[in-house]
Amino acid sequence: MKSKTYTVPFRRKREGRTHYRKRKSLLESGLPRLVVRRFLKNIQAQIVAFAPDGDRVLAAVHSAELGKFGWKAGRGNIPSAYLVGLLVGKKALAKNIKEAVLDIGMHPSVKGSRIYAVLKGVTEAGVHVPHDAGILPPKERLEGKHVALYASSLPKETLKSRFSGYAKSGVNPSEMEQHVDACKKKIMSKP
Numbered sequence: 001m002k003s004k005t006y007t008v009p010f011r012r013k014r015e016g017r018t019h020y021r022k023r024k025s026l027l028e029s030g031l032p033r034l035v036v037r038r039f040l041k042n043i044q045a046q047i048v049a050f051a052p053d054g055d056r057v058l059a060a061v062h063s064a065e066l067g068k069f070g071w072k073a074g075r076g077n078i079p080s081a082y083l084v085g086l087l088v089g090k091k092a093l094a095k096n097i098k099e100a101v102l103d104i105g106m107h108p109s110v111k112g113s114r115i116y117a118v119l120k121g122v123t124e125a126g127v128h129v130p131h132d133a134g135i136l137p138p139k140e141r142l143e144g145k146h147v148a149l150y151a152s153s154l155p156k157e158t159l160k161s162r163f164s165g166y167a168k169s170g171v172n173p174s175e176m177e178q179h180v181d182a183c184k185k186k187i188m189s190k191p
Contacts, residue, residue: 016106026103032058033103034088034129036118041076045088045118047097059091069186072169072179078137079144079180081114085121086187092127094191099128112137144176151176 012018026033027050035046047059061084063075104115120136123129140146151159151173163173171179
């Protein structure tokens with residue numbers, strides 16, 4: 001009898017969607033997972049609990065929901081990711097979820113990225129997620145100061161072309177800080 005020389009991996013591993021060793025270690029913690037998925041123009045965060053017949057989503061937020069709180073800027077940047085984290089943290093606390101573990105899936109771990117902006121928002125909302133503070137983005141980036149600083153350094157013609165999407169939605173990029181703060185206050189005042 002000939003021995004097997006090749007084993008076909010699980011379908012989700014073949015598709016590059018699940019890292020089973022990492023998933024197993026997250027599930028062994030016994031805590032719900034804070035699942036963060038980033039896309040080019042959006043970001044999504046969910047609190048997910050394991051169940052034998054399939055994971056259960058306990059709380060979920062997509063960056064499109066930020067429009068309900070007056071967010072008019074882009075939905076795929078660091079400030080919007082931070083606000084998504086605040087919102088999913090508030091929803092988790094409403095369902096009495098006080099602790100979670102971060103699951104970034106197959107995304108690379110990059111210091112100061114949008115994934116960690118969501119993490120910062122969740123922890124500020126009051127959910128405990130174990131992490132090292134050195135990996136979080138600086139406060140200036142969470143508040144959008146870097147966008148305002150960049151916009152103020154551009155000449156008028158270039159500003160109009162680079163921030164045309166902001167102009168269409170009625171947001172002045174040099175006032176990004178105030179826009180983030182206003183949305184944050186609305187999210188935090190939500191019951």
